[in-house]
Amino acid sequence: MNNRKKALIFGLVTVGIWSTVASAFKIALTRLDPLQLLLMACATSIVALTGIMVFQGKLHELTRMPRREMIRSALLGVLNPFLYYVILFKAYDLLPAQEAQPINYTWAITLSLLSIPLLGQKMSGKDMAAIFLSYFGVVVISTHGNPFSLEFSNLTGVGLALASTVIWALYWIFNTRSKADPIAGLLLGFLCGFPLIIIATLVFSELPTLDMTSALSAAYVGFFEMGITFALWLTAMKYAATPDGEGTARIANLIFLSPFLSLIFIHFLVGEEILPATIAGLGFIVAGNILMQYKKNTQNENA
Template sequence: MWSTVATAFKLSLEMLQPMQLVLLASATSILVLLVILSFQKRLYLVAQCIQQRPWYYLSLGVINPFLYYAVLFAAYDLLPAQQAQSLNYTWAITLSLLAVPFLGHKLRAVDLVAMLFGYLGVVVIATRGQIMSMQFDSLSGVGLALLSTLIWAGYWILNTRNQADAVASLLAAFLLGFPIILVACYFSVGLPSFNPKAWLAASYVGIFEMGIAFVCWVKALKLSNNTAKISNLIFISPFLSLFFISHFLDEPIESATFIGLAMIVVGLLISQKKSKTKQS
């Protein structure tokens, strides 16, 4: 599911402004999560979350879906899909950086090696392999893509001590964040006019990127006896995503993208191996 969304982002952004896509996708995601939790008879957990910690879930809602997707979609609007989706995968490396000041983690040599691989991969992708020239397709787009990783890592740091149900927490944050998205969209680019094709594309993003994929991921982690093995499966996603980008967007995949993405994944695997070793 997640490997298809980079393609869906670009197709949606051909018809919608980034903030309009955030609005429509978030609305769809809220409906999907409401249906899922209603079917599971756990919808009452959302009310409990909001009642017990309203400001906390409002803060989460401001970060995700509002800020994170507004910045991410703006990056996709400026960059080729292969660049934006590859850069976005460095969020886990950004998380290890933010964990030092906010969670008291120590920055080890292995962390620095992981970051070196990851961010060198970013430069390779962003410059199309022309590292010495440092020519970017869109420096603003690269900056926004990296900013999205900072926002997403901050979101997970805020979630580290949240013991509430993951899906109920997500819906609580989306419900409280949605009015902010609505106001921001109305006063910035205006509400989207009805366009069946655009709304269908945005709905796909809401159903899968923000909804069902997250629920499946949480369920997979709960059913697994080995979280590390499940987590490693996520590294299939960026490479599979390149296939969809090439096939549906007719975007030629450059060798620099494969090289840079491989470097990012190596950095992520090094970082994950370090975390696994520390836990054992």
């Protein structure tokens, strides 16, 4: 099997798993509150990431990491998993999955917005069009197809879903400066963020009482959403890498399948009736992401 086929397989498997996590969030949140879910999922992800490091023979990377990178990874652990997932899970707790998932998908647009003040990037006409399309899609979804009424289904939930995109975008902006092994950096961040999650759970909630459904759903979130998919996606990108960058771009475009597949799982696993407004709004969001991606590819070709 050549590298192109390996990249496609790893990419499709990753996208397939990502498409199920919104449903897993909602199922888990029927038995657990957001902090309890995060506590259990983070514990599972630490086990999963440690297992990956052992399998790859890279566990020593944690102790050999330069002190500056260790401090960076530890601080990033405040953003992810702590703040990001606390906010995201609360958004899912307040909103139907078919609303929270597409809104969270606007993180790439948020990343472009934050890159202007933080990375000194300039905004073009295509950027503005992409931003308008994506956030108009958010309004369409959160008003159930009545965007000009501005009557949101749950304004707090929508605000939290959008806030989660800010945290996620900040995490990736600050993470781009890291020279540490990606999985080692992620594991160290989770190890440093875990005590904060324990404290927050004890102060604002309580330790969860486990049953089979809550344990399995939380473990699924931790193992797949917060753990193994990161390694799978990195592997897909490694196999896809070509000198001209076209292979990586091709695999990266698979991510546009995820939100639409996610709606199918939400319908059949969670039981939500998918509204036409959700599909329409998601179309605007994806169009904005594609336009932003096209703009980046054009810049790379001209560089």
